[in-house]
Amino acid sequence: MLARLQNSTPVRLIVLMIAFLALNAAVAAPLSALAETTSPFLAVIVLLLGVLGAVVVIRLYRWVIGKVESRPATELDPANRRSALVRGGLIGVGIFTAVMLLIATFGGYESLGWGSFWATLATAGLMTTVATIEEVVFRGIMFRLLEQLTGTVRALIISAVLFGFLHLINPNASLWGAVAIAIQGGLMLGAAYAVTRSLWLPIGLHFGWNFAQAGIFGAPVSGSDASGGGILDSTLANGPVLISGGEFGPEASLFAVLVCSVLTVYFVRRMKRLSGSEARALVKV
Template identity: 50%
Template structure:
């Protein structure tokens, strides 16, 4: 019941906000404003529903330290994508043909802010956190990572391998980032930094959603096994490897900080039946 009380409002905000952002896709400045507004509304609604359904202050979205943690996440996410694209470029799968579009990059800030915040609220703030209470950190990570990958199967140019790659490199990594810090700010920053670097800087496809206009006029070519094909570099083996490495780092931090939640005995007994 608590899951539904939090999930339904979050999904409604995400659906309405992202639809509004898509509807004004031709206007980069309206896209920016509506995207940031959707992100802010999603966080506000999440905080209110947690207070209402759990009778506690939502420390995971507390304002203290939010800017620093989000900034760190953005740097890690953007740096991780840059490492992926540089490795692809080294093997001839990506090149830059001049400068791209500043207004396109502005639009991507709004679009990716809405996507990153709403998805992190739903998948890490609600699903992972509540499932973790019953099934423990590791099972919650696996289950929500699979759901995150399945969600990306509905994108325009989605592939099964792309969805599997997203589940491994992003679903696992972002849940691990939450487990390590117990706030949503680092996962939100990671998610935004990765997506904005992919679309708003390097102008590559993001999760099968088609080509983007970024600060660079990037051209991807070569075998899909290397570049990720129509799904984008997220389906590249480089992205999977780097995502797995960060997952290991974050889970190691979570273990050292005592943040790993064990499987509850009652839940274990239920699963074994």
Template identity: 50%
Template sequence: MKSSLFLLLIFVAVDAVVVTVVSAASGSAILSLTLGAAAAILTILLYAWTARRIEKREPTDVPRAGWFRATARGTLAGVGLFVATVLPIAVFGGFRIAGWGSFGGMLTIFGLMMAVATVEEVLFRGILFRLVEQRTGTWIALAVSATLFGLLHLVNDPSAIGGALAIIAAGSMTAAAYVATRALWLPIGLHLGWNFAEGGIFGVEVSGSDNAATGLLRGVFDGPALLTGGGFGPEASVFAVLACLVTTWYLLRVAQRRGNIRPRRPAQNPENQDA
């Protein structure tokens, strides 16, 4: 238990440091890309090292084989899911493109999101979800990790309860991706692709953050909060929630077919312990 808590504290600190350092490089696309990639790689290496040294286990959820393909597929899927969210919003008149933004800004956001997606998925799926699942089974672990993931984003806007609920749906999706593959590459890719499309391509704020978005386009969402997500951004749109929930359902079906759903561990019998 102590080692688990220590591991969580390590990566909470890593999360804070990574976001601070990479955000500080937002004025340079090249520097942001370099630092973002370096932060992502170092986070994975640190996770593998702590797994061996602190937990005394092999980090099978960060396999070397196929890592690039799985991450790339996840990234493309994340971009596609966000585009699928924006299209119905546009059909109902809640989205328009006001002009071009910045190509350099797009690359800067990609660098930042590489780091953010990696460290958050390691923290919430690789550590928190996995440790809770060992004690309570897959379903409770999914609920716990997704809920805490959503509550974390209230830091951006403490009043955005609807936004936090929407992020819980997104956290359920990446947790389901982890269960389906038993690896971190697909959830990292989904997280990266979604955030990059939101901020880097469409140029809108990510998860209620008030940072000025300078993506490739200058997207404008305007209309009822249920349609557009309101002040939190399109992640809180009903269409974003639906996209995440449908994907979660699909991935959990894949996980069930593969036998990756794990039951709650039965309580140990004190008499057996004495024996």
């Protein structure tokens, strides 16, 4: 079996995807249940478990890549870890805040009340694990191996479509919500990985985006209210779904799609400015 994994990229793609998606289900589901709390004690526990879960996933991925691909996992090189995570986190929070300001400006939310600090802490733990596992699965495994098979452009499109499609199993899911997630998460985060060849920036960006949604604004994340809430509590207005995002949450707002598309274009332009063999590999179709 190990030989087949080492010698066949399609087999490696399928097996690793199944294995890490199963890990995602096993870890994220119980953590999500615990995160629905305002208890100070449980909030601290969820935060610690969330960080621990992320560390375990990263170490497991490095070990698997070493065994299966006989190489160090350079996409998780610790050299630039801190700066990339912080930069990604700040960008994620910043662009989601811009989305919420646009939604509020056009009447998409009626009010922003106060939530709970402890719920925010628990949400931070949950989103740490979620962002790490999903980036390992969809960018570290799916996009990277699809890129070897099809080239960067096709890999971006295919992985984005699959990323959005899998969100159809979420509560309050809709076809438009899945399309929006494909554009925001699939294309934006895939492009962030492609331009840096590192998972740290996408992990930070994914965390910042999700944490801002649930941990700051108390809004649903991809249709789910799995966290206990955030510092603020957003009240949905009875307006057009394309403005507010409806029950799916702000990610289904047209403003979220537009804001994330701007960042995606920026990443793609950065890719095009790369030179030499690296640039040729990135734009291979």
